[in-house]
Ligand code: ADP
């Protein structure tokens with residue numbers, strides 16, 4: 001509001017003044033001659049005037065004959081009669097000063113107006129500033145603080161065990177170092193990069209390292225700090241944050257705990273709603289959409305709960321680059337330990353690899369804690385340096401604490417998980433048409449997932465055959481098949497797999513008409529895929545007769561059963577390979593594509 005209003009007001013005042021000034025010039029100029037009052041009276045007496053107009057303060061006379069200067073009228077300021085009479089006897093010219101009143105008139109209304117607008121503008125600015133500095137207006141004082149560091153002093157060397165994430169962020173570093181060169185070929189830098197991973201894996205550290213590597217300013221703010229704010233303040237804050245960063249470009253904006261801010265809108269409706277959070281989130285989206293990365297500002301954010309984020313955040317042009325920052329495997333843990341052990345006085349014969357081997361499931365922050373705790377142990381016993389036994393003690397202490405928080409796996413459970421994941425991987429490798437296996441891991445991941453098998457879609461397919469879908473289901477059930485085969489036992493770990501397999505089987509029967517017995521009939525409506533909402537397909541189960549519904553159930557069950565049999569037969573056939581791979585996975589915790597291919601050279605593909 002204020003800027004525009006102030007601007008227009010200035011114009012208006014200028015125009016008014018100009019008009020009045022010109023008018024006064026005109027009235028005084030050419031056609032009218034200003035006279036002392038005495039002279040005016042003389043003119044009257046001399047009969048030079050043919051008509052007179054009396055105003056409040058001025059008297060104007062029209063001349064019979066225009067004056068030599070071309071004026072056709074004369075004007076004089078009226079002197080009161082009493083005064084005029086007294087002055088007339090002295091026979092001197094007398095006049096009343098001509099006091100132009102327009103200036104005073106103008107001032108009497110312009111000044112208050114200007115003052116009013118000025119005050120408004122001033123207060124508005126102060127209020128906005130108060131949100132930041134907590135100055136004038138206490139109510140607007142926000143909890144969320146923007147932390148600005150000119151130099152974080154952190155480099156990639158300080159972050160270990162997350163090589164993939166570092167490699168992905170390297171591009172951002174290159175861009176920030178030289179925004180112009182980067183845009184030379186029109187390449188677009190991602191506006192927003194989302195670091196996802198469990199707590200303590202070094203997301204914040206990585207973000208600061210990116211700033212440090214690129215040598216740019218680092219603006220950070222935490223999503224959770226926005227929550228308790230007054231409505232509107234958070235959005236103002238967000239605008240401020242982007243403005244500051246732009247002014248200091250090249251720079252990095254880092255929003256920690258994005259999930260606190262970016263929860264799916266309306267996902268957890270609370271009485272009264274979360275207006276503030278939504279406004280702040282919307283403001284962030286507006287800023288994100290509006291900003292041009294070529295000025296050299298990159299937005300980084302971190303979350304440990306990507307699954308609850310508003311899908312709008314992940315759309316193209318927003319946080320369109322997602323970087324996984326996972327718990328480290330054994331090699332990674334060793335690297336992280338090395339970084340932190342530099343800061344303490346370790347015994348010469350300390351074997352860090354052993355420490356890495358017994359810290360399964362610990363994240364970077366836990367490992368930093370272990371090193372510190374071990375140093376404390378050594379200090380307590382007045383030793384010269386930190387030894388392996390100090391580490392063992394420290395680990396016991398820390399793991400006990402962590403186990404209480406998030407249960408760690410027992411050796412037996414790890415074994416089950418290893419077989420389960422290899423079951424997925426081997427079926428995927430052995431069955432034609434399944435996606436290539438990219439990575440297998442038994443590092444707990446996210447909520448509820450104890451391990452994972454990453455498959456890399458080989459190509460975008462729009463047409464999928466029935467046998468390929470069958471194979472897909474078999475791969476999904478491969479985990480449970482391995483558990484059944486090896487331990488002859490079912491576990492709860494496969495619930496997600498089974499839900500997915502069932503979905504595919506149901507689609508095959510109800511949408512794609514792939515069951516001979518039921519005929520090529522669709523029993524489900526294809527819901528418009530406007531928003532990619534899971535479960536958008538509505539099944540017309542209600543329309544089907546009870547007999548048909550029964551047949552559908554039977555068909556779905558049949559498909560899942562067949563696929564499971566395929567998986568179990570395959571794994572039975574390759575039992576030696578399965579054992580070997582599971583053991584390797586237990587040792588290394590993660591296997592990449594090359595390692596898996598190396599271990600499965602003798603895989604038999606037909607069941
Ligand atoms: P997050 O933000 O993912 O919760 P942080 O970045 O805050 O984790 O990590 C906290 C601390 O743990 C860091 O300051 C660092 O000392 C240590 N740390 C975490 N991950 C790593 C890592 N990959 N390499 C080295 N140190 C790490």
Ligand code: MG
Pocket residue numbers: 200203204205256302
């Ligand atoms: Mg953090």
Ligand code: ZN
Pocket residue numbers: 420424479480493494497
């Ligand atoms: Zn599984």
